[in-house]
Ligand code: FES
């Protein structure tokens with residue numbers, strides 16, 4: 234484990250260290266292979282003494298590209314990362330990562346998280362790399378990179394590209410994604426037309442960077458920081474700020490020291506680190522995508538974590554961050570108020586974090602947070618004056634699924650009053666189920682009067698989980714029929730075996746596992762069934778007689794899966810459920826892959 238007491242960068246005790254890369258570049262026992270390995274890298278203009286000297290080779294996993302605009306800023310940060318690596322005595326080697334653009338990839342970028350993970354593991358294992366900078370940003374890029382680093386277990390330091398600048402529309406903040414969900418309701422109400430809809434949404438993306446709301450991107454980068462896998466204060470810096478470039482440089486410097494100290498993901502990704510991340514997720518109003526991603530990282534790190542931990546550890550934590558979709562502000566304000574370490578400083582002071590976990594700085598989290606707290610109480614509240622108490626997720630169960638999540642920080646007063654506040658039945662809501670077979674079916678039929686959707690309806694969507702979609706789609710935040718919206722009902726309770734965007738303010742019940750495509754209870758539900766949501770008991774049940782339910786199960790036939798690409802077929806064959814992280818199950822058995830040196834290639 235790294236001790237962090239090596240003093241200045243590059244000045245530590247370094248006797249008898251042999252780097253992994255030297256197995257490629259400096260092996261006198263095998264001159265034929267050494268020459269073969271080294272001659273092609275000399276093409277860069279490196280000298281033999283650089284590649285054969287005491288210079289750790291630092292991979293830089295490049296997730297940015299023209300196809301991945303949320304992470305494209307990393308193309309411009311690369312110079313600063315490399316400068317930091319060189320100044321600390323390392324050799325930078327940038328390599329491309331399979332793109333994972335949330336807004337660009339169909340049928341869903343979720344399908345690509347595990348593919349990029351596999352690619353990263355293969356690169357880190359098969360090339361002369363001693364440590365790695367993980368460039369992160371857009372939603373799934375962050376977990377994919379952390380999952381890969383956890384499996385290989387070489388020193389790894391994450392650097393995100395930062396959120397875009399704040400978007401503005403007619404004098405108010407236009408937040409990534411959140412403005413889409415707002416504007417589509419205005420469109421349904423007839424308050425705006427198509428042109429204004431387009432202008433409003435495009436105003437939310439004023440610069441390079443990832444989503445400027447506390448959507449999945451900002452959430453997952455906050456999670457990376459809370460886990461201890463970034464430098465302190467790294468995750469919230471907006472993409473175009475000079476501090477972002479400076480952080481890129483410091484990240485480059487620090488990863489070289491982490492290699493010298495042999496400070497690995499397995500030293501950092503402990504059970505306490507994940508518990509810390511869960512607490513932070515509640516306090517920032519983080520995305521419902523965080524549980525499956527954290528679960529996946531934990532499994533690849535060999536840490537026991539269960540979806541129930543999110544309620545047990547996270548539910549009672551207050552919401553401190555006033556940022557869309559749970560609050561009002563966007564990324565620039567969050568950064569100026571101190572960002573993630575300010576939130577964590579408030580939590581630590583209130584006794585909600587332990588702070589003992591080792592971090593990438595080589596120090597315990599508590600030490601990193603010394604002196605940190607909110608710099609703007611309107612944006613980051615203290616624990617004694619939160620935006621909301623008990624702001625974490627509920628983990629529900631019942632006869633429709635073993636587990637599903639509900640994000641309580643976005644339950645509006647109107648929603649609570651309408652559905653969860655009947656006198657004597659607080660937290661309980663009975664409804665009539667309306668079931669859709671995926672988003673196409675939903676779009677085709679949502680305005681069909683024959684469905685008789687009213688205020689007592691609960692909308693269900695199925696076939697949109699990991700196996701069903703494939704990849705698990707962000708479609709559970711279904712909006713009510715246009716007529717109901719015009720009548721003032723902006724949200725109905727919605728349920729599904731897919732996910733929803735982290736930028737959505739919908740209090741959906743989602744990530745239902747097991748999904749319908751593998752025979753989860755949702756598969757048996759029919760339009761017209763009565764259902765009961767009981768938040769006090771933590772249950773959602775179809776009120777169908779047991780005999781009838783059993784008969785439906787006996788008659789259930791697994792849906793035929795239509796694979797469009799080889800990867801879709803491979804993914805479906807090996808993926809687990811969202812409650813277990815949606816991992817490639819066979820991959821979770823691999824640990825510390827770096828310790829097994831691959832065979833020579835000639
Ligand atoms: Fe890429 Fe939100 S779509 S960060």
Ligand code: MG
Nearest residue numbers: 335707734735
């Ligand atoms: Mg999304």
